[in-house]
């Protein structure tokens with residue numbers, strides 16, 4: 520059986536920087552509250568004039584990842600696209616990206632696992648490569664949150680947290696034994712689906728209702744998050760699934776060279792770091808600059824960590840995420 524490894528990474532974030540002070544001009548919030556509760560200083564929100572969309576941002580990140588992998592678009596055997604904010608209700612972002620990059624008629628799969636989307640995507644890609652079915656798989660996470668947030672005081676507990684952006688990884692067949700993706704672990708608990716959700720539009724509340732005037736007063740079209748409930752579950756599940764990954768590979772906490780958690784809240788990352796007893800240099804955070812970019816967050820952080828020289832050959836890199844669903848998962852890599 521083969522294994523898979525990441526051979527190219529890229530990310531793209533919109534140019535438009537939105538600071539906490541900018542938000543305080545449109546809703547009742549302030550820099551102190553946001554930084555203290557979340558660690559976020561600023562995020563990127565698409566400037567509508569820029570033309571960026573979830574698929575376009577994903578394609579920009581993918582272009583960089585493919586080039587850095589030393590491949591061309593024609594070498595990619597399969598596309599996996601994770602987002603909760605697709606350009607269209609259907610079809611999904613995968614086929615849009617395939618068209619934007621003028622790729623051959625390879626398969627394109629869409630992943631709907633929110634903050635865990637990239638982790639789920641890596642796991643799927645890993646399985647396809649392990650079995651020998653595909654050699655090079657492109658995994659993309661991209662989000663346009665700003666297009667769908669309630670940017671009034673009513674929505675402030677959610678809207679200050681989320682940012683736009685995209686990241687991409689090229690996974691390829693690995694010939695070296697004991698290297699690349701060592702394990703992936705995925706979980707879900709659907710009984711908490713409504714604790715972090717956008718309920719509509721849906722087949723329960725279909726398009727004619729969506730386009731009715733005044734529908735902006737219907738909060739079911741905006742993200743809802745039971746913040747403290749999500750927080751409490753996140754800290755438990757993150758630690759569990761990281762330990763599950765380490766144990767499956769006979770590794771200890773000390774073996775972690777770099778942990779890259781999904782960037783949901785700096786306090787969550789700090790909590791996990793403390794629980795696992797990891798030194799500051801062993802946990803990568805960039806939520807300060809980008810907020811929570813959901814499916815894009817882990818891969819943007821992984822790309823930045825790699826670009827900053829924080830990941831070296833043979834390092835044990837652990838990726839982990841938790842989010843809406845609830846869904847969560849981890850990936851253990853020997854780089």
Ligand SMILES: CC(C)(COP(=O)(O)OP(=O)(O)OC[C@H]1O[C@@H](n2cnc3c(N)ncnc32)[C@H](O)[C@@H]1OP(=O)(O)O)[C@@H](O)C(=O)NCCC(=O)NCCS
Nearest residue numbers: 548549552556634675676679746747749750783784841842
């Ligand atoms: C969202 C989150 C930052 C909120 O922090 P919190 O400490 O739980 O804050 P609360 O929701 O209890 O709100 C505390 C107070 O701040 C207020 N508040 C909420 N958002 C605010 C904002 N943006 N600015 C100012 N005040 C705000 C609330 O109205 C509340 O006021 P009250 O005490 O007068 O009622 C936090 O719960 C969290 O990070 N949750 C998990 C997020 C997550 O992991 N997401 C999922 C993975 S994607």
